[in-house]
Amino acid sequence: MEGPITTPVYEPEIGEREKEYVNRCLDTGWVSARGEFVDRFEQEFAAYVGCEHGVSVSNGTTALHLALLALGIGPGDEVIVPTLTYVASANAVAYTGATPVFVDSLPGTWAMDPDDVRRVITTRTRAIMPVHLYGCPCDMTALMGIAQQHGLLVVEDCAEAIGTKVNDRHVGTFGDLAIFSFYGNKTITTGEGGMVVTNSPNLAERCRHLKGQGLAHAREYWHDVVGYNYRMTNICAAIGCAQLERIEETLARKAAVAAEYRRLLADRYEFQAEPAGAVHSHWMVSLLVDRAGDRNALRANLRAAGVETRPLFYPVHTMPMYVRSYRRTPVADDLGSRGVNLPSFPGLSQTEIAKIGRVLRRETPMRAAA
Known part of the structure; x- marks a missing residue:
């Protein structure tokens, strides 16, 4: 009979600052998607990465889906994805009605192979999704060159890559949009949570509109697109703020x-x-x-x-x-x-x-x- 696990693959570190911030949410009653920590976490995380805008969401998979929707990816489109990745990368493409097209990895880094990306580009290809696997960066110089040559969009999957850099530049700042995950086993955790980052104010606004059930700005309880409930809670954001401090x-x-x-x-x-x-x-x-x-x-x-x-x-x-x-x-x-x-x-x-x-x-x- 097997004994207990004494050394897990991963365990989160939750300290006194996390408890202090969560208790502030509980004491003030701001426990859902509004409150001081949501805006703060978005701004501080985007600044840490080096992007202008951060849009907090409920998890990394919803972040991927939201990013693809914001770019208009949909039925008939193809998105190039490495096959060696967590299944969420491909599933998010499928959610939009687009088709994930799988490519091989590089030996050594195990990252998306730019030469294989070139081989699978068709007239239906709309985007490339580099995945910075296990915290190792893709060759973003090569991949961005391919994207520019063929007029393709780029969504970086940085779910596993908080702190990963290429020539002192944080991953997530190369493409049109990027996503991060804050699941319990990630470098920063909010329990469940994710973030879309971008330097485009229009794409950021599109993400905010879609994540909040498509609520129109100028008319209360009026929804002008089919949206989603992908919001992060103030409690989760509070944990994220504390985690980001260290x-x-x-x-x-x-x-x-x-x-x-x-x-x-x-x-x-x-x-x-x-x-x-x-x-x-x-x-x-x-x-x-x-x-x-x-x-x-x-x-x-x-x-x-x-x-x-x-x-x-x-x-x-x-x-x-x-x-x-x-x-x-x-x-x-x-x-x-x-x-x-x-x-x-x-x-x-x-x-x-x-x-x-x-x-x-x-x-x-x-x-x-x-």
Whole structure:
């Protein structure tokens, strides 16, 4: 019989400031989608990323849907998406009636392959959705060049990439719109929550209009478009404000966790690479086993030691609802079969990392020198 999990893959850090801000919401009665913290969180998060506008929403998936709707994506359109991503990236495209078109990953960074993007562009292609997987940035110079050449829109999926940068520029500032997630296992959490960021006042206003049931500005209880209830609560925003106050400390601690894993295990495992000139925010520390058949045994042995792990995402185009879109993506298929996410939360102690390291070193011999 398996024992309890003593080291989870992720756990949120909730401190006294979060409790103080939430209690302020409760004491004042501002517990829904209005209150001091909603506007504050939008403004402070947008400023942290480096965008003019932030629009808070109920979760990262609704943020993606809202961003695509704001750009007018709909039936008959195609949106290029990496197949190695969380399923929400593709689902948000499907919600609009558009078609997700899946592309392969790059070895090393595991990010969207720009050459494969070029191969799948058609007359129906409207947008590209780069996904900064596990906190590692895509090649935004190449992808923005492709978008400009073909007149395509760009929606950056930064759900896992708070703190990720390319040449000192935060991801989410390259495309037309970008989204972030604040789910309980993200670098900043609001419990559930998300944010759309943009430098376009018109797109920001479009997002605000749609997220609030399409309520018209000049006429009370008059709705002039089919909208959605995608609003963030003041309580969630209060938690987000508190989390954002210590974001640099959180990122530094996560970077230290990633560095310690690499120090202990780089001679035995391949980790997700960090591109030159980039900052990997290490939302997840992920490695590859040598053979796909080794992964289950390795994870079972870690589980026996009380350590929770997760496999890398399955390539989305292999799932039943998208299998009609099947095309060969050999790199993503290989990564998805060999990858493991390790415990990656900022409070992970060196003692816990050492325990994980002992199990992993026992499982795999040293790699031959390059």
